[in-house]
Amino acid sequence: MKRGKISNNVIRRLPRYLHFLNDLSYHGVVRVSSGEMASQMGLNASQIRQDFSCFGEFGQQGYGYNVEMLRQEIASILGADQKRSAILVGAGKLGQTLMGNFDFESCGFVLKAAFDIRTDLVGASVSQVPIYHIDFLQDFIRDHQPALAVLTVPRRIAVETANAVADAGVRGIWNFTNISLNVAKSDVIVEDIHFSDSLLSLSYYLKESERDAGEPKGTPT
Amino acid sequence: MKRGKISNNVIRRLPRYLHFLNDLSYHGVVRVSSGEMASQMGLNASQIRQDFSCFGEFGQQGYGYNVEMLRQEIASILGADQKRSAILVGAGKLGQTLMGNFDFESCGFVLKAAFDIRTDLVGASVSQVPIYHIDFLQDFIRDHQPALAVLTVPRRIAVETANAVADAGVRGIWNFTNISLNVAKSDVIVEDIHFSDSLLSLSYYLKESERDAGEPKGTPT
């Protein structure tokens, strides 16, 4: 496997490749070429080959790629084939939704426990994941060394909670709080799910398409 | 206001500017320079000025930008100051979470109704938003012309539901189904929230940081 700095753009395309290959695999497709992938995914074939070549040589001239083999390679690059421990902090509505519906295992994680301050939640379980009181958070992290913390607490306590899990040794934070976290420990990886950023972008494109529709000719300046 | 094709990268930064300016405004800050914004947001000052200049001239030499005025300009560009109708399809856990917790209004939308097939949900309301039976979806769209449909249905019926709302006249789809939608009507704007793509990227960076930590010297090839 090669090394060197891989650009963020490449990393963000890998999950899409993985999903696509999972689908092919599910439908029993055995081989695929970069050209076929490109046309079905709306990408450029050169780009796909470039992306793969950051990590090794997975194809064969004149044939293309073996779907199953390529799928496993990309899963491995992303760590989707691992089983790392994860915890969830903030077992409110959103937290429980993720506990119940999100497939952590397909991303290489196993959700071990959730934490909340509400005593009426403590002691319950959602999809076999127990909810503990937040007072046990630090001890649990020290004992179980989870790689990931899912942050679904209210905005108000987002920063302190992020710092708490980072101090206790968590290496990655999946942040749903819609706050830009500047975690004190600089080697912690933070990935944000910003619902509102996404919807605002959509809103822009909606406005733009209305504008285009309203001016069919291409109005001069 | 200028025109011309604005790059996607610029559009994706606008919501971040808006949040930052909202914060400044909330804290009573009256003026800000591109340099201050850059250092606090971890961007480049030239980039910020370039981004703004796509849409007009909002600053003043020697002074910088008036926070309130800039905030309103960007909100207007994104449509965050509007009040467009939206509906939600699929009032399960995730759907209800969004109905209850997400601030649609701050993104320029008003959630008017939700739809589900489960009769035990029909008739209920979440945060004043009523849940109707999915049989009334088409009629409701024709009558109320919502600009946006939030798609929180199960994967299985994602494609058909997306096509249904598009056919009935919805212009934008906020897609939470983790399926890549190819909506038949090509002028429909689809914005995906792909939880697993996000987590897989995080997983990659976690692996990478472990690798770096394990090889402190910079191993030669």
Added chain:
DNA sequence: TAGATTGTTAATCGATTAACAATC
């Protein structure tokens, strides 16, 4: 005025796409 900061043009940097020899 002197200092600061914009908007914009030019320079640099990086990412995407095209081209093609290698070879299955």
Added chain:
DNA sequence: TAGATTGTTAATCGATTAACAATC
């Protein structure tokens, strides 16, 4: 073998950053 398709190098394209005249 002939056709197809890779991996990679080179060319193009676009985005970011630097520089600076204009001017508040």
